[in-house]
Amino acid sequence: MTIWREDGTSYRGAVIRVAGDASLGNNVYTVAVAMDIDRHLQFIGSFKRIQWWTICVVMCIAILVAWFAVQWGHIPIRRANEKIRAITASKLDTRLNPKEVPIELEETVASFNNMLGRIEDGFEQLSNFSADIAHELRTPVTNLTTQTEVAVGQSRSADEYREILYSNLEEFGRLKRMINDMLFLAQTENDSHSLALESVNLTDTIQGLFEYFEAWVEELGVSLRLKGQAVPINVDREMLRRALSNLLSNAIRYTQRGETVTVGLSQDEQTTTISVENPGEKIPAEELPRLFNRFHRGDPSRQCKGDGAGLGLAIVKSIVEAHRGVVHAVSDDTMTRFEIVLPRSA
Numbered sequence: 001m002t003i004w005r006e007d008g009t010s011y012r013g014a015v016i017r018v019a020g021d022a023s024l025g026n027n028v029y030t031v032a033v034a035m036d037i038d039r040h041l042q043f044i045g046s047f048k049r050i051q052w053w054t055i056c057v058v059m060c061i062a063i064l065v066a067w068f069a070v071q072w073g074h075i076p077i078r079r080a081n082e083k084i085r086a087i088t089a090s091k092l093d094t095r096l097n098p099k100e101v102p103i104e105l106e107e108t109v110a111s112f113n114n115m116l117g118r119i120e121d122g123f124e125q126l127s128n129f130s131a132d133i134a135h136e137l138r139t140p141v142t143n144l145t146t147q148t149e150v151a152v153g154q155s156r157s158a159d160e161y162r163e164i165l166y167s168n169l170e171e172f173g174r175l176k177r178m179i180n181d182m183l184f185l186a187q188t189e190n191d192s193h194s195l196a197l198e199s200v201n202l203t204d205t206i207q208g209l210f211e212y213f214e215a216w217v218e219e220l221g222v223s224l225r226l227k228g229q230a231v232p233i234n235v236d237r238e239m240l241r242r243a244l245s246n247l248l249s250n251a252i253r254y255t256q257r258g259e260t261v262t263v264g265l266s267q268d269e270q271t272t273t274i275s276v277e278n279p280g281e282k283i284p285a286e287e288l289p290r291l292f293n294r295f296h297r298g299d300p301s302r303q304c305k306g307d308g309a310g311l312g313l314a315i316v317k318s319i320v321e322a323h324r325g326v327v328h329a330v331s332d333d334t335m336t337r338f339e340i341v342l343p344r345s346a
């Protein structure tokens, strides 16, 4: 079967050659049986055209639908992005709604919210800290200004000037202590890796501190006692001394004449515990964790001697945490005890 064109028409058919009878002169005849297929070809041509058009249109629709689907599916993500873009230091309370994003992103959004929460806490602490610093520095600076103004208001004798300078010196001393404490806190919190770890015999360290406080406790009529023992642990000697000295000075300050401050040492397989206990009034349980906040000074009615800045326990906490330990306070009707628990493998 072949297809051929003749006079503008297409044919499909078969052509055979047939040899004629010898009596008729051995002629060879060509016999063709064919069908006009123009109409079929036209039909197939238009069918192909329609098919191509259909494919093109369907593809365009599919692309459009896919584009819309992607855009629509991204709406919650874009909304979340807009919210995130709008977060500034003053809008840290913004939270994304995990129900508004695709299910695969729910966990990410929850983690993001948690992160925001932590940043918000840190930020709040930092801004409270700045406010506290300003507040704490204002009192001694105001005292100094007032005293100096009064001093220069009229001419005075050398003795009077000396007295005023002494009083100023006291305020300067307070300011210096406070600034040193704040610098120390900033350093231990930012640079916890620079601990000079060495094996420290706790009994010797505590005996050394008892000697350091000897004159003061004698004056106050308070006695100091060490109870228990512990194997040497790896700590930064100077830092631990500072932490214990802060606890001891508090305990001594809050102990009545004739009473005893007890430092206890104990250990188990993983930890060493150092406790500093003094007899005294109960501190309400809800206040105990707050004692470790910077510039926190207890209830004014309980607040007795001394005019500390309220940084002592914050320093204890940051030193203990730099050693990967924990510090907490317990108090009942008869005593208050601060406990430092340090890992033995530090």
Ligand SMILES: Nc1ncnc2c1ncn2[C@@H]1O[C@H](COP(=O)(O)OP(=O)(O)OP(=O)(O)O)[C@@H](O)[C@H]1O
Binding pocket: 246, 250, 251, 254, 278, 280, 283, 291, 296, 297, 298, 299, 303, 307, 308, 309, 310, 311, 312, 313, 314, 336
């Ligand atoms: N042993 C204690 N008994 C009762 N209250 C205490 C004791 N130790 C601390 N506190 C309370 O905790 C508060 C905070 O103590 P912290 O040592 O941080 O500050 P401070 O002693 O007032 O000042 P600083 O130590 O900076 O000179 C104290 O003001 C006090 O109210």
Ligand SMILES: [Mg+2]
Binding pocket: 246, 249, 250, 308, 311, 312, 313
């Ligand atoms: Mg103190």
